[in-house]
Amino acid sequence: MDQERLLRELTEFLRIPSVSTLPAHNQDCRAAAEWVAAELRRLGCRDVEFLGSDTHPVVSGKGPEVPGAPTLLIYGHYDVQPPDPLHEWIRPPFEPTVSGGKIYARGSADDKGQVFCLLKAIAAAPRPPVNFRFLIEGEEEYGSKVLFDLLKREPQRVRADVALVADMSYVAPGWPAVFTTLRGLCYAEITVRTSKTDLHSGEYGGAAPNAHEELCRLLTRLKGADGKINIPGFYGPVQRPSKAELAAWKKLPFKEKDFLQKRVQAKALVGLKKYSVLERLWALPTFEIHGILGGFTGEGAKTVIPAEATAKVSMRLVPNQKLGTVERQLAAAVKRLAPKYVTASVRFLHGADPAQIAVDHPAFKLLGQAFKEVTGRASVPARAGGSIPVVPALASEGAPVILTGIGLPDDRLHAPNEKLDLKQLWDGIEVFQRFYELLGAGSQESGAGAAGSRRPARAS
Numbered sequence: 001m002d003q004e005r006l007l008r009e010l011t012e013f014l015r016i017p018s019v020s021t022l023p024a025h026n027q028d029c030r031a032a033a034e035w036v037a038a039e040l041r042r043l044g045c046r047d048v049e050f051l052g053s054d055t056h057p058v059v060s061g062k063g064p065e066v067p068g069a070p071t072l073l074i075y076g077h078y079d080v081q082p083p084d085p086l087h088e089w090i091r092p093p094f095e096p097t098v099s100g101g102k103i104y105a106r107g108s109a110d111d112k113g114q115v116f117c118l119l120k121a122i123a124a125a126p127r128p129p130v131n132f133r134f135l136i137e138g139e140e141e142y143g144s145k146v147l148f149d150l151l152k153r154e155p156q157r158v159r160a161d162v163a164l165v166a167d168m169s170y171v172a173p174g175w176p177a178v179f180t181t182l183r184g185l186c187y188a189e190i191t192v193r194t195s196k197t198d199l200h201s202g203e204y205g206g207a208a209p210n211a212h213e214e215l216c217r218l219l220t221r222l223k224g225a226d227g228k229i230n231i232p233g234f235y236g237p238v239q240r241p242s243k244a245e246l247a248a249w250k251k252l253p254f255k256e257k258d259f260l261q262k263r264v265q266a267k268a269l270v271g272l273k274k275y276s277v278l279e280r281l282w283a284l285p286t287f288e289i290h291g292i293l294g295g296f297t298g299e300g301a302k303t304v305i306p307a308e309a310t311a312k313v314s315m316r317l318v319p320n321q322k323l324g325t326v327e328r329q330l331a332a333a334v335k336r337l338a339p340k341y342v343t344a345s346v347r348f349l350h351g352a353d354p355a356q357i358a359v360d361h362p363a364f365k366l367l368g369q370a371f372k373e374v375t376g377r378a379s380v381p382a383r384a385g386g387s388i389p390v391v392p393a394l395a396s397e398g399a400p401v402i403l404t405g406i407g408l409p410d411d412r413l414h415a416p417n418e419k420l421d422l423k424q425l426w427d428g429i430e431v432f433q434r435f436y437e438l439l440g441a442g443s444q445e446s447g448a449g450a451a452g453s454r455r456p457a458r459a460s
Helices: 004-016 023-040 113-125 145-153 213-224 241-250 256-264 279-283 325-335 362-375 422-446
Strands: 046-050 057-064 069-075 097-099 102-104 132-136 162-166 175-182 184-193 288-294 307-318 345-353 378-385 400-406 418-422
Touching: 004 023, 004 113, 004 422, 023 046, 023 057, 023 113, 046 400, 057 145, 069 113, 097 241, 102 422, 113 162, 113 422, 132 145, 162 307, 162 422, 175 362, 184 213, 184 325, 213 288, 213 325, 241 378, 279 378, 307 325, 325 345, 362 400, 362 422, 418 422
Parallel strands: 069 132, 069 162, 162 400, 175 378
Antiparallel strands: 046 057, 057 132, 097 102, 102 418, 175 400, 184 307, 184 345, 288 307
16 A cells, blocks of 8 residues: 555645535635546546536446346535634645644545545455445535435446445454434524624613514523523433443443543533433433624724624434424524523524335445454444435435544544544555455355345434
């Protein structure tokens, strides 16, 4: 493995500031799509296409034909989160830097580095062992609308024997994983208006309602200091994990103290105290505030009482919750909890249902074998706290969806100083190369493609 060459190529990919949520980076997203397309062509892919958008296209391609072999659909995304706050980055987010065996850059772990790993694992093989299909999108960090629209028009693009998504991490160093659930997402803006215009705080202060104050009070009514979300019906569908699953989690190398000090890097953990930290992260829904807009936030001073304030919020949803239901519940709760003299509204930006995935398809065992051969430990089943909106759609034609990855829990996804350990990358290339070989060999030995035992992921 020519690690120096691979690092140069990965660095080139990571330098592209493909931030999908900011229109100023539309051409950067297109440049990242061009980079992916060039890689697919180098792999010998045919029918490489840009689909659905000029600026945030889905890159589709088909690998060389391998008669009699199963078809493996590879999904990933080339877009990244905004790098803010920039002052917290030790190194510029789009100037990749290698230090201490790690590469630091926005997108290094989520998800450019992992897409790179899957593609280089194909390049490492002397010939393709399976029929590869690719859907690499450019809007995963902003709801996957382009890909959703594409799959509504052309659902046949996810027809495969197995789908592979490497956008996850190990549960701990040395502990690779496959994931049985993904939380869903409901992202919204809550806006309150208290008067027609901003007001002078000297002339009106003490009598006029303040939009920031009213918004803050509304938010604390929606979620109390104890961590409970006070939206009627919200917890109704939520089910606790089984006793067997909870027992399996206790065997994982998760230490609450290390989680607090090394990953959260705060003074205390919060949330519903009667549940374990892993239950709070994996099995319970959330309500988080991401930003508050309104009033005066510039340099210097301006004494105004803001007439309008907006909070960006999201809820992570767990199995059995439905996005549409939660949207209605939130809108009703905001209307009920806002004072009569405040005009409150909710605008929904994007979201997705949760997903549950059965991990008993033979392909999961083959991946576990590949991890064991390369790393010394087979993959373990775990839940995920994050969301990948398109996973249920990837399973809509019957392919089992393998959710795995080469990241580590401390990779600082969506945060300053995101990184990827290079050993994880080099091991990952070997793991996936071996998985592709096993998948191809397994179908030939059985005399049938992996499609003989399809088990779809199901939206929940």
